[in-house]
Amino acid sequence: MDREMGPIDRQEMNRPGTEPDQAPRSVDAPSRDRRPMLGRNYAYFLSQAEMETMKDIGRFRTIALDDLAQIRYHGNQGQNSEDLRSLQDQGLLARRTIWTGGRQHQFTVLVLTEKGKALLEQEGQHLGQQKVYAGFVKPREVHHDAAIYRMYQAEAGKIERSGGRIRRVVLDYELKQRVYRPLAKARAKPGALGSAEYAKAQAEVARANQLRVVHGKILLPDLRIEYDTANGERAHVDLELATHHYRGASLRAKAEAGFKMYAPQGSLGGSIPYDPEHVAEIFSF
Structure with missing residues (x-):
């Protein structure tokens, strides 16, 4: 001890x-x-x-x-x-x-x-x-959160094989702090919700954090990997862990947000119905 x-x-x-x-x-x-x-x-x-x-x-x-x-x-x-x-x-x-x-x-x-x-x-x-x-974390979230480590390994391997170098990882906890605090201040203003002023503030917060507003919400990935490319340029990739609870609308929104989606091999089965409008590829690990 x-x-x-x-x-x-x-x-x-x-x-x-x-x-x-x-x-x-x-x-x-x-x-x-x-x-x-x-x-x-x-x-x-x-x-x-x-x-x-x-x-x-x-x-x-x-x-x-x-x-x-x-x-x-x-x-x-x-x-x-x-x-x-x-x-x-x-x-x-x-x-x-x-x-x-x-x-x-x-x-x-x-x-x-x-x-x-x-x-x-x-x-x-x-x-x-x-x-x-x-x-x-909460017991009901443990399986999901623990799987993020394996998802990271799959994507980090691809980055490193292409000559990239991982700088750091950013969990959704950190992104929530960056996004929710300034939005809370914007919402505190009288009549803010639904206003053009709030929408502008929301867009600015999203842009500052390299995120997107989708259907009126800033969507956050489960994990962001920040890295240097083989050419020395700064880059990042946002990853989302898809579960059997996901449906077509959820996947479309995540795809619109620019997230790269992963799922444990065989975990989704046939639970996600085919949707011709959903074009995002789901990678397995």
């Missing part, structure tokens, strides 16, 4: 040879050597690999345990279990098991604690402009 720092801890932090390894390493193979790290009056012992795991969990807020083991740890259950145990023992990580199908199936997800989030934000070189989150 984490503990209060004492004089010996501080000496250990400053002892020659305890500085992080400055030699370049592969992004896919971060160091597994644990080193002392000073938090808010606590000493933690973390490896670069564990910090990268925390960053993944924090930037997506919720990740399924099985997905993390398969994707970040390439199926190495031993390393996955060791790192998660260390992070959880130090109070930086929490897990929760959700039961579905009348408690016949369990689904374990991982989130950062507030301590874990604070430590990541303190180590600014790990984040840049990337926002991170802590705590569990």
Whole structure:
């Protein structure tokens, strides 16, 4: 568990040879050597690999345990279990098991604690402009939110294979803050709703956030990936996770908003009726 720092801890932090390894390493193979790290009056012992795991969990807020083991740890259950145990023992990580199908199936997800989030934000070189989150979302949203990590992997792979470089990811939580706050101010004006002035304010907010107004609403994607193209140009792609609840009208609106839609392979089945006006392709992952 984490503990209060004492004089010996501080000496250990400053002892020659305890500085992080400055030699370049592969992004896919971060160091597994644990080193002392000073938090808010606590000493933690973390490896670069564990910090990268925390960053993944924090930037997506919720990740399924099985997905993390398969994707970040390439199926190495031993390393996955060791790192998660260390992070959880130090109070930086929490897990929760959700039961579905009348408690016949369990689904374990991982989130950062507030301590874990604070430590990541303190180590600014790990984040840049990337926002991170802590705590569990509503249980009914866990499956949807956890699937966003897999959707990201599918699209990020395409970007990187074309020579692009991922800068950061933006969840709908962040976009809601950017959009809803200025709109709330615009709505607070007498007679604002339905007025030309409000429509103008709405269009300006959408344009400022590179979003679109569709049928009187600013639609928000589940995930935005910001990246540099192979030519060094800034770009982004907005992704939406389609579920079996989607119908033709919903898909058309998302397509008009310019979102690229994904769905877990086989998850939609025949639940979405054919609509000749719906021309958006749904990618699987």
